[in-house]
Amino acid sequence: MSAAAPGRAAESGAAQGGGQVKSAVRTVELLEYFAGRPGMHSLAAVQEAVGYPKSSLYMLLRTLVELGWVETDATGTRYGIGVRALLVGTSYIDGDEVVAAARPTLDRLSDDTTETIHLARLDGTNVVYLATRQSQHYLRPFTRVGRRLPAHSTALGKALLATYSDEQVRSMLPESLHRLTENTVTDREKLIEELHTVRAQGYAVDREEATLGLRCFSVAIPYRTPARDAISCTVPVARLTPAHEQMIKDALFHARDRLTLATRRL
Structure with missing residues (x-):
């Protein structure tokens, strides 16, 4: 599977499955991308990997930053997994x-x-x-x-x-x-x-x-x-x-x- 496949998979699944919400699928795929790649990543690197349009990817990242699911560095140009993901993971183990x-x-x-x-x-x-x-x-x-x-x-x-x-x-x-x-x-x-x-x-x-x-x-x-x-x-x-x-x-x-x-x- 190519690096851009997750984004294409989200769009394909939304079209074929009928029950998937594209924004929800993209959010989950983006969090899984960060979970599998520790550290901070530029917008360009994330966009190349997931294949989403850059403008919509930026808005999604900003929303996730505001909610604590994604963190950004001091420059506001690099992104990584946020503390909210840890809380959910801990809850899974505890339950x-x-x-x-x-x-x-x-x-x-x-x-x-x-x-x-x-x-x-x-x-x-x-x-x-x-x-x-x-x-x-x-x-x-x-x-x-x-x-x-x-x-x-x-x-x-x-x-x-x-x-x-x-x-x-x-x-x-x-x-x-x-x-x-x-x-x-x-x-x-x-x-x-x-x-x-x-x-x-x-x-x-x-x-x-x-x-x-x-x-x-x-x-x-x-x-x-x-x-x-x-x-x-x-x-x-x-x-x-x-x-x-x-x-x-x-x-x-x-x-x-x-x-x-x-x-x-x-």
């Missing part, structure tokens, strides 16, 4: 039943493994981190709540994709996948072959595919089919031994069983 039900299990999994623990949700072809427990070690990864990564590059994403059929995965992902590191699987069919292994063994592994130096293990939480959420344990490869790896896998399976009970009515 999510799965996040609430998972807290005791995440705490226990963190204590059992002493490593970094994540709860994430599949959002299209990405995973979004909903909760994190930081490692107790000095050498540890850092992942913030709200971070988004391509599902194919993470153990969390692969654990979730494995709950879909091969044909569903083919319809979700392009043939060529984005590379994050030299270890990322970039061929869709090779990824599907790996998903067969994930289904058979019950867990997924990220072998330095999202971040060099880190290995991650993950299991899906089967309160829905296909699964929507998964938990993971991330450990620096320098600290990973066969015994520690086995302990992490066992702890993840126990955590999955506890979470399955905790989310059975959701």
Whole structure:
């Protein structure tokens, strides 16, 4: 998809869907643009990316600045995501039943493994981190709540994709996948072959595919089919031994069983 596609998609959707309001679609797409690109951006850069007419884009940006959804710099010529977006994101996390039900299990999994623990949700072809427990070690990864990564590059994403059929995965992902590191699987069919292994063994592994130096293990939480959420344990490869790896896998399976009970009515 080209850089200007979001704006064209909004206009196309408004014309074809019948129920979409163009200004509302543009507002959401603009906020998603800023959410996916931290920092401040010029009007020209935003216009080139979203493809909206510059005059209407400027008026929309000024309105969002006045409402606190977008911020501008001292010159008034560069724009970025505003604090209101943080308030809404926090509200989503605070009100999510799965996040609430998972807290005791995440705490226990963190204590059992002493490593970094994540709860994430599949959002299209990405995973979004909903909760994190930081490692107790000095050498540890850092992942913030709200971070988004391509599902194919993470153990969390692969654990979730494995709950879909091969044909569903083919319809979700392009043939060529984005590379994050030299270890990322970039061929869709090779990824599907790996998903067969994930289904058979019950867990997924990220072998330095999202971040060099880190290995991650993950299991899906089967309160829905296909699964929507998964938990993971991330450990620096320098600290990973066969015994520690086995302990992490066992702890993840126990955590999955506890979470399955905790989310059975959701």
